Every structure is written in structure tokens, then in C-alpha cells.
Amino acid sequence: MLLNKLFGFFSNDMSIDLGTANTIVIVKGKGIVINEPSVVAVQKNPSGKKRLLAVGKEAKEMVGKTPENISAVRPLRDGVIADFDVTEEMIRYFIKKSHNRSSFLRPRIIICVPYGLTQVERKAVKEAALSAGAREVVLVEEPKAAAIGAELPIQEPQGSLVVDIGGGTTEIGVLSLGGLVKSKSVRVAGDKMDMAIVDYVKKKYNLLIGERSGEEIKIKIGTAVLLENELKMTIKGRDQVSGLLNRVEITSEDVREAISEPLREIALALKDIIEVLPPDLAGDIVENGIVLTGGGALVRGLDQYISNIVNLPIYVAEDPLLAVARGTEKMLGEMQLLQQISIDE
Numbered sequence: 001m002l003l004n005k006l007f008g009f010f011s012n013d014m015s016i017d018l019g020t021a022n023t024i025v026i027v028k029g030k031g032i033v034i035n036e037p038s039v040v041a042v043q044k045n046p047s048g049k050k051r052l053l054a055v056g057k058e059a060k061e062m063v064g065k066t067p068e069n070i071s072a073v074r075p076l077r078d079g080v081i082a083d084f085d086v087t088e089e090m091i092r093y094f095i096k097k098s099h100n101r102s103s104f105l106r107p108r109i110i111i112c113v114p115y116g117l118t119q120v121e122r123k124a125v126k127e128a129a130l131s132a133g134a135r136e137v138v139l140v141e142e143p144k145a146a147a148i149g150a151e152l153p154i155q156e157p158q159g160s161l162v163v164d165i166g167g168g169t170t171e172i173g174v175l176s177l178g179g180l181v182k183s184k185s186v187r188v189a190g191d192k193m194d195m196a197i198v199d200y201v202k203k204k205y206n207l208l209i210g211e212r213s214g215e216e217i218k219i220k221i222g223t224a225v226l227l228e229n230e231l232k233m234t235i236k237g238r239d240q241v242s243g244l245l246n247r248v249e250i251t252s253e254d255v256r257e258a259i260s261e262p263l264r265e266i267a268l269a270l271k272d273i274i275e276v277l278p279p280d281l282a283g284d285i286v287e288n289g290i291v292l293t294g295g296g297a298l299v300r301g302l303d304q305y306i307s308n309i310v311n312l313p314i315y316v317a318e319d320p321l322l323a324v325a326r327g328t329e330k331m332l333g334e335m336q337l338l339q340q341i342s343i344d345e
């Protein structure tokens with residue numbers, strides 16, 4: 001096979017999980033070399049030209065804190081490419097950063113992209129990687145990488161169902177015999193939870209907070225179910241009425257209420273897929289359950305919450321934030337697997 005030849009002999013092959021929130025780069029034999037937010041800070045000069053200021057962690061620090069001529073953007077935020085130039089710059093930056101000059105042997109690169117990307121967008125991703133020095137680029141669909149990373153037996157004649165809850169999108173995939181039987185991508189995931197918390201705090205406490213605070217609250221005290229021991233934290237923001245800076249104590253019960261709508265939408269999207277499964281595959285899912293991956297899977301009690309709605313066993317993958325990247329890492333090592341799952345024509 002051609003791919004065998006292409007991938008056979010190179011040791012610095014690498015894979016990229018190009019997520020809406022985080023990008024993880026793995027170099028074969030070295031493991032994870034980059035794990036950073038998919039954020040780019042650009043400066044616009046008066047002529048309208050853009051200059052790249054920072055990428056990754058450094059750029060995320062700037063979100064919500066930039067002066068007018070600087071913006072911190074997430075080019076893949078909604079699972080589509082909002083800005084091609086910035087996306088290319090970001091891919092190029094991560095590829096270059098993951099290789100020190102001496103070992104840069106024009107790697108073959110596996111890139112896992114959000115499922116919703118169009119043909120044109122995929123081509124742009126591919127070209128960005130090629131122009132950054134890749135010798136060959138293979139794109140794979142996120143639900144497949146997630147399922148492989150979560151160690152589901154996707155090669156078997158047996159249905160597996162994976163739900164990857166990322167930042168911008170939730171991707172649901174039913175796999176069997178190495179292929180995606182059914183899949184769906186919805187634009188409800190971690191970001192929508194953050195925004196729902198921002199809105200809730202504004203309505204209930206008249207307090208204005210930014211999206212990054214929303215995310216921090218979600219991670220620290222967010223829950224999908226009632227907790228035996230309620231969690232609390234103090235948050236800071238601007239009081240809408242007085243205009244002054246203020247502090248408020250917020251509870252896990254607040255957050256549960258705040259994020260209930262996005263969580264419900266995720267569960268209902270899953271329910272839609274389950275309802276149209278061919279009966280034999282449905283039987284497998286009843287038997288094996290459903291696996292959650294992606295950072296959103298870390299919301300407390302989400303497995304229990306979804307299980308109550310779809311009435312099936314739900315498991316959270318080990319290290320859900322890394323599942324997709326681990327899936328791509330396995331592909332680096334198993335050429336046969338890659339041949340079966342590549343979406344490259």
C-alpha cells in the first residue's frame with residue numbers, strides 16, 4: 001500500500017489534535033511535545049495588516065485583556081475555520097515549535113480535525129501543514145481518533161459509541177469495523193457552558209464577569225448533578241447596578257442550574273443518534289455503554305446525568321482531555337489502522 005511506503009521509514013512522524021480549544025502535538029517515540037490552547041493573539045496595524053503576537057498559552061492569557069488593536073482569537077472556535085490565515089499561522093507555529101531544527105526531517109503528519117470541517121477547510125489545514133514543512137499530511141476524523149484513544153474495539157464487528165465534548169463542539173460517533181456508521185457534530189460544548197455561567201451570574205447576582213472566569217468557575221465547582229457536599233467559590237466582577245467592582249460567593253448548585261441547558265442539548269443530541277441506530281448496533285451499545293472523551297467529560301457527574309437521560313451505561317475515558325491525541329498517537333504506530341481510517345482520498 002502507498003501509505004505503508006509513505007509512513008514506513010520515518011521516525012519523526014508526528015500527529016496533531018487540532019481542537020477547538022486545545023492543540024496537542026505528539027512526535028512519534030517522544031510522546032506529547034505540545035499541549036496548548038488553540039489561541040492566537042494578533043495585532044492589527046493601522047493599514048489593517050495583521051501581525052502574529054503570540055500563540056497558545058501566552059495568547060490565552062491575553063483573552064479578554066487586550067487593548068483595541070490586539071485581539072486574541074480562537075480560529076477554530078466553532079468547529080469551523082473562522083480565519084484561514086490565522087489558522088495557518090497557528091498550525092505552522094505548532095509544527096515548527098515541536099521540532100528543534102536539527103531533527104526537522106520533513107515529517108509525515110497525522111492531523112485530527114473537528115468533524116464539521118468542510119472540504120475547503122480541510123484542504124486549508126493540509127496546506128498549512130505542508131507549507132510548514134510536512135512531507136505528507138493525513139487527516140482523520142475526531143470521533144475515530146477519540147474512540148481509538150479511549151481504547152474502544154472499533155475494528156471489531158461491534159458497535160462502539162463515543163461522545164467527545166470539547167470546547168466548541170461535541171462530536172458523537174458510532175463506529176464499527178473501523179468505520180463511522182453514524183456521526184453528528186453539534187456546536188454545544190464547554191464554551192457554551194462558560195457562556196451560560198456568565199449569563200447566569202449576570203442575571204442572578206448582577207455581576208459582570210468574563211468568559212475566562214466562566215470557565216474557571218465551571219472547572220472549579222461545575223457539576224451536572226446534585227452534590228452531597230456543595231462546593232463554593234468567591235468570584236470577582238463588576239456590579240451592573242453600581243458599576244463598582246464587587247465579590248460574590250457562587251455555589252455548585254448555581255453552576256448546575258446555569259449549565260443545565262447546554263448539558264441537556266448535548267444529551268438530546270446523543271439521544272437523537274441512539275434513536276436511529278440499526279437494531280444490532282443498538283444492542284451492542286446497550287451491552288457496552290457509551291464513552292465520553294474531551295475536556296467537557298470532566299464536568300462532575302456528567303456520566304450520571306447523561307445516563308439518566310439516555311438510560312444507558314456511560315463511562316468517562318481515562319484522561320479525557322488526551323483521548324483524541326492518544327488515538328492519533330496509536331495511528332502513528334499502526335499503519336494498518338491508519339489506512340482504514342484516513343479520510344484522505
Ligand SMILES: Nc1ncnc2c1ncn2[C@@H]1O[C@H](COP(=O)(O)OP(=O)(O)O)[C@@H](O)[C@H]1O
Nearest residue numbers: 019020021022166167190219294295296298299
Ligand atoms: N475539569 C474540567 N471540568 C470541566 N470542563 C473542563 C475541565 N477541564 C477542561 N474542561 C473544558 O474542556 C474544554 C476543552 O476540551 P478539549 O477536549 O481540549 O476541547 P477541543 O478538543 O475542542 O480543543 C474546555 O471548554 C474546557 O473548559
Ligand SMILES: [Mg+2]
Nearest residue numbers: 019166294324
Ligand atoms: Mg478535541
